[in-house]
Amino acid sequence: MSELPLSIAQHYHDRTKYDPDTIASKSQGLDWDNQPVPFKDYKLGTTFDLKQYFQVESETFADESATLWWRRLSRLLLSSYGLTARIATMTETPTYLRAAPSAGGLYPAEVYLISRGTPFLSPGLYNYQPQTHSLLQFWESEVWQSLQSACFWHPILENTQLAIVISAVFYRSAWRYQDRAYRRIFLDTGHLLGNIELASALNDFRPHLIGGFQDEALNRLLYLDAKTEGAIAVIGLADLLDIKQNLPTGLTALPSAICTDFRADVPDGQLLNYFHQATQIDEEITRSRQKIDLLPKSDKYNFPFCLKVPTSTLPIDWGANLEGLENTIFKRRSTRAYTGENLTLSELKALLDFTYQPHHYIEQNLDKTPDYFDLNLIETFIAVSGVDGLEEGCYYYAPKAQELRQIRFKNFRRELHFLCLGQNLGRDAAAVLFHTADLKTAIAQYGDRVYxxxxxxxxxxxxxxxxxxIYLNLGVSGIAGFFDDRVNEVLGIPVDEAALYITTLGRAR
Incomplete structure (x- = not known):
């Protein structure tokens, strides 16, 4: 059987790998005179202040139903992407932190709200302004049909009245991370999607994720400059207090073309935009490949004699009305240093349970089947350096069987320190979790857009x-910069398995 030709997603992934022999030559100083601003400014529009609804009880206003609706929307947006801290700097411009983490604090995502027209919010396009916690209506007109058309008439948009669109301003991340910023932009968007999922449950909404849309049409609808920014996710926002919007889930991902006829000589600095254009969907390819057969996933790495550790445990108790979850969203911070002390096995089990077993939390009114694009494509490995009750080594996490399977026997602290670009977070963490994917198989199923x-x-x-x-008082920090091929060496996995993301866990110093 002949080898399939390299696609542009594989080319991009290989081109943007960090390698210890070349990373120094590729790094460049930051252009501080052109530092990106992490907020979008509209010169014209109507502002809707959301702070008043978040800070007061509904009895303060005459129309209690309207106030309740605005309060829910206000809390949803603040918990998803609102400002949570202001840090003074050496310059006049402070640094603002948000509810969702972002690599380098650059926040490339922009959040838009599209209204079909509700009793409380007129039809049109709105940009969420985190710095003032407000909505700015920059287009007042019927736009819902254009949204439906851009999303190929997705059934979720038939009865919902609101939609969130997440876009990315590419330069905000590329300013620091060059072409590899494309990876970070979508990891950051994933953080935001996680917040939207949980914040929606806190406020009686159900987000329906849509990743398949006609990029050009959606960018045009939002008046985005396609050379510098682009829409990357749509969320149909169902109001669970309206029975007509209590909808079944829909198809989250559509395929794009597989591009094998690409320019391999695109200069550094231009690869990000070139790749993004190649991952876009047009109507013709979607109509021909719209049906995706989701293959049932079986847990991998089931060696007959490997150590298997069950991870089933009691769910985390988030408190009355999920107050603990909302408070945690606001106080979340990335850990800067670990003590090197061990975690307990019960703590690791609790982390895995909340992350991978959402159906255990239905009694706490969390969504038992939150939307992802396709978790069948994601694999999870954990390098254990210090977990009481667990041997050192590398483990494969089998979410369906709810067990850890030991695949390598060694303490990898030294290797983890190196592959995390010499960051002490890798060395001092008690456990380091890796998300990977078989890129070739994923591309065959969804095209280059699967990246x-x-x-x-x-x-x-x-x-x-x-x-x-954070809720369990542990330290945690995500790492998107690493020596890619060294990850595969440490985990003992094939080179076709692409390392996507690293999360370090330990005791915060």
Missing amino acids: RYLHMDAGHLGQRLNLAA
Whole structure:
């Protein structure tokens, strides 16, 4: 059987790998005179202040039903992408932190709200302004049909009245991370999707994820400059208090073309935009490949004599009305240093349970089947350096069987320190979790656009892991910069398995 030709997603992934022999020559100083601003500014529009609804009880206003609706929307947006801290800097411009983590604090994502026209929000296009916690309506007109058309008439949009669209301003991340920023942009979006999922449950909404849409039409609808930014995810936002919007889930991912006729000589600095254009969907390819057969996933690496550790455990108790979850979203921070102390096996089990077993949380009113693009494509490995009750080594996590399977026997602290670009987080963490995917198989199923889906799903899982760790008073930090091929060496997995994301876990210093 002949080998399939290399696709542009594989080319991009190989071109943007970090390698210890070449990383120094590829790094470049930051252009501080052109540092990106992490907020979008509209010169014209109507502002809707959301702070008043978040801070007061509904009895303060005459129309209690309207106030309740606005309060829910206000809490949803604040918990998803709102500002959570202001840090003074040496310059006049402070650094703002948000509810969703972002590599380098660059926040490439923009959040838009599209209204079909509700009793409380007129039809049109709205941009969420985190710095003032407000909605800015920059287009007041009927736009819902254009949204439906751009999303190929997705059934979720038939009865919902609101939709969130997440876009990315590419330069915000590329300013620091060059072409590899594309990976980080979609991991950051995955963090945001994780927050939207959980914040929606807190406020009686159900987000329906849509990754298959006509990029050009959606960019045009939002008046985006396709050379510098682009829409990357749509969420139909169902109001669970309206029975007509209590809808079944729909298809989240559509395939794109597989591009094998690409320019391999695209200069560094231009590869990100070139690749993004190649992952877009047009109507013709979608109509020909719209049906995706989701293959049932079986847990891999089931060697007959490997150590198997059951991970079934009691769910994390998030408290009355999920107050613990909402508070954790607001106080989440990435850990900067670990003590090197061990975690307990019960703590690791609790982290895995919340991240991978959402059906265990239905009694706490969380969604038992939150939307992802295709978790069948994601594999999870854990390098254990210090977990009481667990031998050192590398483990494969089998989510269906709910067990850890030991595949390598060694303490990998030294190797983890190196592959994480010399960051002490890798060396001092008690456990380091890896998300990987067989890139060739994924591309065969969804085309080159799957590169987006894989990283958003990995970021979504990573955010659930983040929140569970913070709630349990543990340290946690995501790492998107690593020596790719060294990850495969440490885990003992084939070179075709692409490392997507690393999450370090331990005791915070």
